[in-house]
Amino acid sequence: EADIYQTPRYLVIGTGKKITLECSQTMGHDKMYWYQQDPGMELHLIHYSYGVNSTEKGDLSSESTVSRIRTEHFPLTLESARPSHTSQYLCASSGVKETQYFGPGTRLLVL
Amino acid sequence: GQQVMQIPQYQHVQEGEDFTTYCNSSTTLSNIQWYKQRPGGHPVFLIQLVKSGEVKKQKRLTFQFGEAKKNSSLHITATQTTDVGTYFCAGPYSSASKIIFGSGTRLSIRP
Secondary structure (H helix, E strand, C coil): CCCEEEECCEEEECCCCCEEEEEEECCCCCEEEEEEECCCCCCEEEEEEEECCEEEECCCCCCEEECCCECCECCEEECCCCHHHCEEEEEEEECCCCCEEECCCEEEEEC | CCCEEEECCEEEEECCCCEEEEEEECCCCCCEEEEEECCCCCCEEEEEECCCCCEEEECCEEEEECCCCCEEEEEECCCCHHHCEEEEEEEECCCCCCEEECCCEEEEEEC
């Protein structure tokens, strides 16, 4: 079944650690996105990709980086986690109709 | 820059009452999308409107796209507890293949 997956679902980590949030989709979508969302608040676009080897920064300044080496995979990396990075991170993908399919999210807590 | 504004930010209603959220764009949109996010969940696509003046219904939900394609509304008739969540509108950002989300309307319901 076509879907979009995120791992881990929950992560508690200490300040200064390097982390990578994984996102994979099996729908063959070219476009993928990363959003940051605090509970009950707005969705902030932090990175997006039009396809393999294409990545762009979003509207919200972020200290994270992304890569798109394969169509189905769009990992997000924080080189040095800080408490201000505590949030929920949502990955999404879209096809030709531009409607977005979201993964279940990763809830990150940085101590 | 292009903005998508959504009002109200919060709405608390008695079960059985109607609910409406409004979305306004600073520019003409080629389409408008609506998403629902349950508490603790991720946004789920509800519908896409494309034509000027278009009205679509999904059971108790009625979606409208304005004649000028700059505003939209979502109306829920006779709310139920299952309607609880945050409703987001979203529109494509100029010519880029990314979506701008409204700030969302959080609906809570008194049983």
